[in-house]
Amino acid sequence: MGVVVVVRAGRWTAEVPEDGVTVFLIGMRVNRPLRVDRWWPVFRAMPRMLRHLAEHPEAGLLGWRPWFGRTTLLLTYWRSVEHLLAFAGDQAAPHAPAWRDFNRRVGADGTVGVWHETYQVRRGSAEAVYVNMPPFGMAAATTSVPVTPATTSARRRLGDAGRS
Secondary structure (H helix, E strand, O other), X not given: OXXXXXXXXXXXXXXXXOOOEEEEEEEEEEXXXXXXXXXXXXXXXXXHHHHHHHHXXXXXXXXXEEEOOOEEXXXXXXXXXXXXXXXXXXXXXXXXXXXXXXXXXXXXXXXXXXXXXXXXXXXXXXXXXXXXEOOOHHHHHOEEEEOOHHHOOHHHHOOOOOOO
């Protein structure tokens, strides 16, 4: 049986926590598709990390969403940049062995690329709106709240209602 997706009618927004949230994008790009021996282990490393993080909520992962293609993207939300960096540096967690394996198997040979970007989102520095959507993105990872007259526009959701 599949997962039931409940579409929430109307307009919703994400309530960024007082201490903010860290957005981490990570992915890989298959540069030589026929070299499955090089890119498949890289591809398989992320599900191991996500399982570990699901089993260890204290690590700070709030939510995630993948997109697949030649360039794969995993959008993740973390309690803080400190949580993210602690996970990346934890020798007992699956990131460190996966990174060592990537450098040993692939290194700079160009068969597969990896990338990441990190953003610290503070309350008032980001806005989101979701119309007729299931809980998604930052709203699914943090708190989803209905749009109100006080948050009806992007400017207001950003906390800039008084600026012209």
